[in-house]
Amino acid sequence: MSRQQRSPQPAQPGQPGVRRSTLGRGAPPLPVIGQPVPPPTLTLDALGKKCPIPIIMLSERIGDIGVGQTIEVLADDPAAKTDLPAWCALKSQEFIRATALPAGWSFVVRRSY
Amino acid sequence: MAYFDAASAEPLHPSARDALLAALDDGWADPARLHREGRRAHLLLEQAREAIAAELGCRPDELSVTSSGTQAVHLAVLGTVQARQSAARGPGHLAASAVEHSSVLSAADWLARTTGTAVTITGVDGLGRADEAEFAVAVKRERTLLACLQSANHEVGTLQPVTGVAAACQAAGVPLLVDIAASAGWLPVPDGWSLLTASARKWGGPAGVGLLVVRKGTRWRQPFPADDREQRRVPGFPNVPEVLATAASLTATGRERGRDDAALRALVARIRAEVPRTVPDSVVHGDPDARLPHIVTFSCLYVDGETLVTELDRAGFSVSSGSACVADTRQPSHVLAAMGALTHGNVRVSLPRDVRAESVTEFLDVLPPIVAKVRETVRAASVSPPTEPPQEVTA
Secondary structure, three states: OOHHHHOOOOOOOOOOOEEOOOOOOOOOOOOOOOOOOOOOOEEEEEOOOOOOHHHHHHHHHHHHOOOOOEEEEEEOOOOHHHHHHHHHHHHOOEEEEEEEOOOOEEEEEEOOO | OEEOEOOOOOOOOHHHHHHHHHHHHHOOOOOOOOOHHHHHHHHHHHHHHHHHHHHHOOOHHHEEEEOOHHHHHHHHHHHHHHHHOEOOOEOOEEEEEOOOOHHHHHHHHHHHHHHOOEEEEEOEOOOOOEOHHHHHHHHOOOOEEEEEEEOEOOOOOEEOOHHHHHHHHHHHOOOEEEEOOOOEOOEOOOOOOOEEEEEHHHOOOOOOOEEEEEOOOOOOOOOOOOOOOHHHOOOOOOOHHHHHHHHHHHHHHHHHHHHHHHHHHHHHHHHHHHHHHHOOOEEEEOOOOOEOOOEEEEEEOOOOHHHHHHHHHHOOEEOEOOOHHHOOOOOOOHHHHHHOOOOOOEEEEEOOOOOOHHHHHHHHHHHHHHHHHHHHHHHHHHOOOOOOOOOOOOO
């Protein structure tokens, strides 16, 4: 999805008129929402854990799923929103999506190798 | 042992210390008064203003001294928007890059909240460089009152495309605020600005001095209660001795730049080359070439920034970090987030001018074992929570 499509989002609460992408141009592109993705093979609960612990959990457990399968990380540390996609880019794993939860986010990653 | 946080505050330049001490005796009086002491303070203040203006490439009457870089930015943003907006036509529009200093972004947020000014935050690439094309489109929007682009990024050191953006702003008839806080004293001032802002302590001047330059012909109106000080732009009695120290240090750094620049760049290049080689799972940020001479930033996977900074401090190295755990807000650096870069385990090394090459060697020696130690500690703390089955840890 291009920036132009993303930009007319409603303003963030408390910041009327401010349009700000959650991730910069350097971040991997956000995937199209609604694309069918099979349920994750493994879910890691990192809620309440500070970065880098969610990333450490992901790096230690991604080997437990098969290549092509997906792993979900639940986390609520604000840094996870940047660091999960950044880790995937560094490690050449495929970042599938981030979904907002009532508290925190669900991140889905596909093991690419 | 070494201080590597010059980008937060460079140690006072010797010339600034000398000027400050001399001026404490001669420049203490109110420069607005007509008596002998006041006239002397006024003369010193105006000499300092001329010297600073000569270094920045502006006219002395375009320059006002503020009490911080942040105050200079707030006055620049609010004063320009206030002067150019129209009550009849309603709120206007402001554009800024996503990696501006927080003072720019908070002034923009404040305008959005209190006046309904529309704000466009434009993106950056993975090196932290503002997207020139996106910025050019943003300033073409109808009733754009102000554009803000820093000369160089204060966290990752990448130079910004000021020349191209200035041309786009000129074509669109939009004033451009160039925040030179990160580069002033380290690099020449770029062309094309309508307003400049800077902070003296970032080049070795005293703390508590900011600079605001409003180019002749740029519409600007005091957004706060005014008095007759500093071209009616900054209320209150200026700290004359500190302004003199600011002028002395800026003149000296301009003179010494040729000598220091190459040595600093060589040390930064060494850190950029060695860290990825000696620290596994580390990544160096920012443009390798188009950059400030003295700042280098990297992130180490699986390490928390707070512990890393504390351990480096214990080993005698003072650095800063853009990791969330180090920030008062507990939010990761907005610069690293905008770049899509790893925010945890982040270290910013900013070398002071008098850095010794041996200190950099020592730093590069202690860094790998410190990262390894912190990784071990963090990893141990991350495993075996009671609700999860035991995990097999693979090295």
